[in-house]
Amino acid sequence: MKHWKHCLALCALALALPAHAVEFTQFQPGKSALSFVSKQMNVPVEGKFASFRSKLAFDPAKPAAAKAELEIDLASIDAGSKDANDEVASKAWFDTKSFPVAKFVATSVKPLGNNRFEVAGRMSIKGRTLDLTTPVTVRQEGNSASFEGSLTIRRADYAIGEGMWADFGTVANEVQIKFHLVATAAGK
Template identity: 50%
Template sequence: MTPNALTRSTLAVALALGLAGTAQAVEYGTLDTAASRVGFRYTQMGVTLDGQFKQFSAQLRFDPARPEAAAATVEVPLAGIDSGSPEGDDEVKAKTWFDTANHPVARFVSSSVKPLGDNRFEITGQLSIKGKTRPVSFPATFTPGAPSATFEGTLPLQRGDFAIGEGEWSGFDIVANKVDVIFHLVARPLAE
């Protein structure tokens, strides 16, 4: 091989590798709400139950090459709760539970994203429910894909920290204090 041919081959390989790396550098930020889910798991009288929120929105910015620059704000209109029964849905909207008339939205705002390895990250931020804001931290898994990627995880919380269940419901003998918010968010790349 001549020196010119060798130089051209080396340049071609370098460009191909450089372009391959660039092609994978994708910033995700458009939430596919139809494919995403936000649910919850709680224990009532010793029985584990699941519910979900019918509506939610998120503003995301996540570049897998720069996770420390990621940002997320997730909002959940609490009136869109599905606890598994219409009576239960009405009950949890009441003042003693979520008080949706005065506090219609739960909100999470991230403050940091720390890589844990193997596409796992520790997400830290502020969670606001029913007029109370608390710091939270939880693991999440990122699964890259084309044309979309997924973020999955569980955010554990103590309902007592947010006054969810007041008066006769403030004890944890019937409804446990621990609640897990389970999310599966599907995000598409930001439009260029």
């Protein structure tokens, strides 16, 4: 009987102690993905970026202290064909010679419940920087976490698709961006 009392006391003590916080800081590019969907003549066209980097510091117990930054190598775009890739790298689209990188920097993270968060920040593309907000779902599995979400940007806001491509009847103004970022805890 005494043995059970000691076990119960130890279990109660363990439950009363705060759980060890895990901060996810090590971006895993090989497990992450960044894609987009645009519409050309009202037909969905999917693409992706092969090269991007992220700096993260996210502790699920302290979301307000989170830091996040994403840099996208625009020339790494795969828009479905070599001709399409060459076109979107041109001056009328991304102008990758003058603006090789798009960048998002988070300014705040707000918990929404059920592993969902609202991330606000600033997106810079082609020399223009605008505020945006996106929902993010975080799934933690041991010492690894995935950050998933999608958002829609208007390409005209960033001067993407100028000149003859400015007509939204040919290429829609809205572009949906989807992300799946994976990070592990430091030293894990």
